[in-house]
Amino acid sequence: MTGPFVESVIKVLTDLVPGEVVSYSEVAEQAGFPGAARAVGNILGDVHGLPWWRVVTVNGRLVPGHERRQTQLLRAEGVIVERGRVVA
Numbered sequence: 001m002t003g004p005f006v007e008s009v010i011k012v013l014t015d016l017v018p019g020e021v022v023s024y025s026e027v028a029e030q031a032g033f034p035g036a037a038r039a040v041g042n043i044l045g046d047v048h049g050l051p052w053w054r055v056v057t058v059n060g061r062l063v064p065g066h067e068r069r070q071t072q073l074l075r076a077e078g079v080i081v082e083r084g085r086v087v088a
Contacts, residue, residue: 005031005033005036005039006043006047008031008032008033009027009028009031009033009039009040009043010043010047010050011031012027012030012031013027013044013050013051013054013055014050014051016051016054018077018078019077019078019079020054021054021055021056021060021074021079021086022054022055022056023037023055023056023057023058023060024037024038024040024041024055024056024057024058025037025040025058027040027055028040037058040055052066052070053066053069053070053073053074054074054077056085056086059085060085060086060087061084061085062081062084062085062086067084071084074086
């Protein structure tokens with residue numbers, strides 16, 4: 001999986017620092033492709049080694065099916081998670 005979109009998304013994700021949380025739509029926007037939030041999710045599923053746990057829904061909800069692991073990883077970085085949602 002390559003191309004300008006993928007490369008831009010990877011750059012945004014790898015530039016995130018521990019404790020920084022963004023939404024799928026924020027990643028798409030920062031990568032220069034507003035409206036491509038769903039495609040960001042596809043990249044996270046296809047490209048290994050990206051900090052997927054730092055990406056949540058626009059409402060702050062965690063990734064469905066991965067809530068337990070995502071909560072552990074985010075809390076280890078100092079992020080507050082309550083009831084499956086990042087608390088701002």
